[in-house]
Amino acid sequence: MSIEVVNIHKSFGAFEVLRDVSLRVEDGELFALLGPSGSGKTSLLRIIAGLELPDSGTIRLNEEDATKAAARERQVGFVFQHYALFRHMTVFENIAFGLRVRPRETRPNELGIRQKVEKLLDLIQLKPLGDRYPSQLSGGQRQRVALARALAVEPKVLLLDEPFGALDARVRKELRRWLRHLHDELHVASVFVTHDQEEALEVADRVAIMNHGRIEQTGPPANVYDNPANAFVYEFLGDVTLFNGSYVRPHDIEITRERGANAAAVTATVRFIGAAGGVVRVELRRDDTGVDIEAEITREHYRELELRIGDYVHIAPRHTKVFSAQAGQASGG
Amino acid sequence: MSNISRRRILRNEPPLLRWGVITLACALTFLFIVLPLAAVFIQAFDKGWAVWQAAVTEENARSAIYLSLIVTGIAVPLNLAFGLAAAWTIARFQFKGRNVLLTLIDIPFGVSPVVSGLIFVLVFGAQGWLGPWLSDHDIQIIFAVPGIVLATVFVTFPFVARELIPLMQSQGADEEEAAIVLGATAWQMFRRVTLPNIKWGLLYGVVLCTARALGEFGAVSVVSGHIRGATNTIPLHVEILYNEYNYTAAFAVASLLSVVAVVTLGLKKILEWKTREANS
Numbered sequence: 263m264s265i266e267v268v269n270i271h272k273s274f275g276a277f278e279v280l281r282d283v284s285l286r287v288e289d290g291e292l293f294a295l296l297g298p299s300g301s302g303k304t305s306l307l308r309i310i311a312g313l314e315l316p317d318s319g320t321i322r323l324n325e326e327d328a329t330k331a332a333a334r335e336r337q338v339g340f341v342f343q344h345y346a347l348f349r350h351m352t353v354f355e356n357i358a359f360g361l362r363v364r365p366r367e368t369r370p371n372e373l374g375i376r377q378k379v380e381k382l383l384d385l386i387q388l389k390p391l392g393d394r395y396p397s398q399l400s401g402g403q404r405q406r407v408a409l410a411r412a413l414a415v416e417p418k419v420l421l422l423d424e425p426f427g428a429l430d431a432r433v434r435k436e437l438r439r440w441l442r443h444l445h446d447e448l449h450v451a452s453v454f455v456t457h458d459q460e461e462a463l464e465v466a467d468r469v470a471i472m473n474h475g476r477i478e479q480t481g482p483p484a485n486v487y488d489n490p491a492n493a494f495v496y497e498f499l500g501d502v503t504l505f506n507g508s509y510v511r512p513h514d515i516e517i518t519r520e521r522g523a524n525a526a527a528v529t530a531t532v533r534f535i536g537a538a539g540g541v542v543r544v545e546l547r548r549d550d551t552g553v554d555i556e557a558e559i560t561r562e563h564y565r566e567l568e569l570r571i572g573d574y575v576h577i578a579p580r581h582t583k584v585f586s587a588q589a590g591q592a593s594g595g
Numbered sequence: 596m597s598n599i600s601r602r603r604i605l606r607n608e609p610p611l612l613r614w615g616v617i618t619l620a621c622a623l624t625f626l627f628i629v630l631p632l633a634a635v636f637i638q639a640f641d642k643g644w645a646v647w648q649a650a651v652t653e654e655n656a657r658s659a660i661y662l663s664l665i666v667t668g669i670a671v672p673l674n675l676a677f678g679l680a681a682a683w684t685i686a687r688f689q690f691k692g693r694n695v696l697l698t699l700i701d702i703p704f705g706v707s708p709v710v711s712g713l714i715f716v717l718v719f720g721a722q723g724w725l726g727p728w729l730s731d732h733d734i735q736i737i738f739a740v741p742g743i744v745l746a747t748v749f750v751t752f753p754f755v756a757r758e759l760i761p762l763m764q765s766q767g768a769d770e771e772e773a774a775i776v777l778g779a780t781a782w783q784m785f786r787r788v789t790l791p792n793i794k795w796g797l798l799y800g801v802v803l804c805t806a807r808a809l810g811e812f813g814a815v816s817v818v819s820g821h822i823r824g825a826t827n828t829i830p831l832h833v834e835i836l837y838n839e840y841n842y843t844a845a846f847a848v849a850s851l852l853s854v855v856a857v858v859t860l861g862l863k864k865i866l867e868w869k870t871r872e873a874n875s
Contacts, residue, residue: 313772333775340776346769350791350873360777363787415777 263324263418264289265310265451270319272305272475279305280316281475287419287451287468292442294462295455297472298498303455304343306472307421310453311338324418339417339450343424345408347396353407354392357382360415382410385444402433409441413448420445422454426461438465459499463487471495493585503556508582515557516578517544517567524578530555532573537564544569546577635853638846650836650847658824659832660851662740666815666828667808670747674804678755679797685756686763687771697760703752712746712817719745738820743828746814751804758800759793762870766792795873799866806859810852 265287272280279302287293295303308314310321312333321329328336348356357379361370370378383389386406396404405425412420425441426434442465445452456462462469463483470480471494479491490496493509501512506526521527529549536543542564544557557577559567569575640647650656681700685693703711717723719736729736736742770792774784790797812830819826827835829852836845 311776313776333772334778334780336776337778338776340773342769342773344769346773348770348773348788359774359779359787363774363777363779363783411773411777 263451264322265293265419265453266320266322266325267306267310268320268322270306270309270316270321272302272309272314272316278475280309283319283472283475283477285470285477285480287453289451290449291451291467292445292465293451293453294466294469295453295472296457296459296462296469296498298457301472302475303457303472304423307423307453307455310419311340311421312336313340337415337418339412339415339420341405341408341412341420341422341425343427345396345404347404347407347411349396352393352395353383353388353399354379356396356407357411357414359411378414382414385413386410400433401429402437405429405437409444417450420448420450420452422452424456425454426458427456434461441465463499471498473498490583493583496583496585501556501558504553505555505579505582508579508584510579510582512543512556512558513541514580514582515555516580517546517557517559517563517569518576518578519567521576522578527576527578529574530577532569532571532575535564535569535571537561546575548577549574632853632857635846635849638842639850641846642843646843647847647850650844651851653844655824655827656832656844656848659827659829659848662743662826663809663828663830665740666744666747667805669744670751670808671801671805673748674751674755675797675801677752678757678759678800678804681756682759682763685760687768700753700756703750704757708750708811708813709817711749712814715742715745715749715814715818737818738822738826740826742818743815743826746818747808747811750811750814751807754804754807755797755800758796758803762793762796792873795866795869799863799870802859802862802866806855809855 267283267285270280270283272278283302283306285293295306297303305314309316312328312331312335316329319329320327323331323336323338348359351359358375361375361378364370379392380389383392386409388403388406388410391399391403396407399407405428409422409425422441426437429437438461441454454466466483468480468482469486471478471486473494479486479495481489486495487499490499496502496509502509503512503515504510505515516522516524518527530546531549532544533547533554534543534545536545540561541558542561544559544564546555546557547553548555555577567575651660681696685697685700716737718725719729719742720726721730721737723737736745770788771784774788775781779787810830811828812834815828816831816834819828819831821827821831821835823835829848833845833849833852836842836848
């Protein structure tokens with residue numbers, strides 16, 4: 263089932279949350295809305311779910327106009343940022359909720375509900391915890407219960423608001439891989455909101471980068487990373503350092519002992535070395551302008567260079583991007 | 596941080612001062628709360644069980660108890676409904692005049708009960724704004740049961756709303772939204788999600804509201820007219836007995852209200868504990 267958002271505008275008082283936002287999510291696609299806080303991504307998700315009404319524009323679910331449809335009629339699965347599990351219900355009852363509130367004609371019988379819930383408990387690997395209360399679960403477990411609860415009603419689309427936001431780094435990584443696999447089994451259109459570019463780029467089929475209520479760029483992760491539409495996208499998708507007025511990724515700064523062929527090379531002093539982790543982070547200060555520059559080099563290269571704090575080195579950018587401030591157009595350099 | 600440092604300062608106080616303050620607090624509590632409460636029961640049973648029983652089952656006393664129960668029975672459910680509606684409106688919606696509404700709910704707490712009573716006399720009394728119209732239609736509000744109910748509803752209005760607003764605000768609308776997205780109707784959402792989450796707070800508000808409705812004196816005194824056997828509530832009946840130097844009977848009836856107070860206190864503690872537990 264597809265999701266289509268057409269020319270959505272939304273304001274809260276004088277504050278414009280969404281300005282002319284349009285996007286399309288295909289059936290089976292896992293789509294990420296990526297942006298800093300306050301960029302309007304959660305508002306957009308809530309409008310798709312029907313929890314918020316747009317000032318103008320159209321929402322189409324499965325090619326049908328759903329703009330005026332009430333939230334309860336949209337058959338949308340929504341996973342809230344803080345899970346919003348029903349605190350007075352057991353895990354089992356939480357998951358069963360969507361089935362129990364159905365009108366009598368479509369409500370499964372008690373046995374049907376039990377089977378369905380147990381299947382979902384199995385799916386989220388929490389079968390023995392059915393009679394626990396949400397307060398007795400860990401963050402990752404709550405997250406999975408919230409997901410199972412949303413899936414119980416067999417939603418046409420799945421919407422997730424910062425699904426991993428409240429979890430610690432390790433659980434986060436585990437869960438997002440799990441979500442990716444789960445999504446591939448389910449074949450629904452899923453949209454998740456995140457402010458973590460690594461998460462969006464790793465998990466999603468396509469990403470929309472939002473800023474100030476607008477979509478800056480949409481595309482597959484590799485595309486937006488390699489061909490950012492403007493400076494904002496470039497900066498948001500990874501670490502950036504400025505070199506003679508153009509943007510460079512820290513891993514595109516070359517450090518050499520000897521002056522090379524690169525005409526852009528300048529001399530710099532090593533100020534700090536962060537050698538913990540897969541790459542070595544080097545902070546340098548240019549000798550000519552006194553501007554600080556960040557570089558990332560491989561451990562191998564670091565050992566070859568035998569870098570020490572205070573060393574004089576030559577640095578040069580391998581690739582740079584120049585964005586004209588007005589048009590936001592990119593040109594390689 | 597500040598908590599720790601404050602405690603440390605306290606520990607450094609000389610023991611004499613510390614024990615002095617604790618003794619003073621205990622003495623004051625005993626003198627002004629425990630002693631008077633005990634005095635009520637001692638006086639009430641001064642002339643024995645039979646006299647107490649006679650005083651609380653005598654015709655006018657029975658009528659007063661009956662009226663108090665009727666008034667409470669009407670006022671509490673009404674304020675339960677009003678309080679829920681007001682709390683819902685304030686906790687769940689952002690609108691112009693929200694703060695005004697919040698302030699208005701508190702007015703009965705800020706205004707002297709006597710003034711509250713007078714307001715109703717001014718509006719519904721014979722010389723009041725609606726007086727002529729009411730007497731034309733043969734409707735009596737002041738010096739009758741409807742006036743007492745109105746005054747009681749007014750005075751006890753904030754209890755339920757005041758209890759629920761912070762509770763509902765702290766719980767947020769997330770669970771309710773989750774219920775709606777999962778296909779629940781508004782009523783299903785209220786029955787299955789909102790109500791279970793606020794039930795202890797709601798009961799707490801109802802307990803306080805009930806205690807106040809039974810015990811309200813000032814506002815009811817102004818609108819009741821003190822007609823024995825007809826418009827006297829328990830507190831008014833106590834006053835009449837006292838003014839007639841019928842001390843034992845006055846204290847006997849007063850002991851009923853004191854029992855209500857003690858029971859309320861117990862329920863209040865239990866409900867506070869339950870509310871905290873439910874929100875932990």
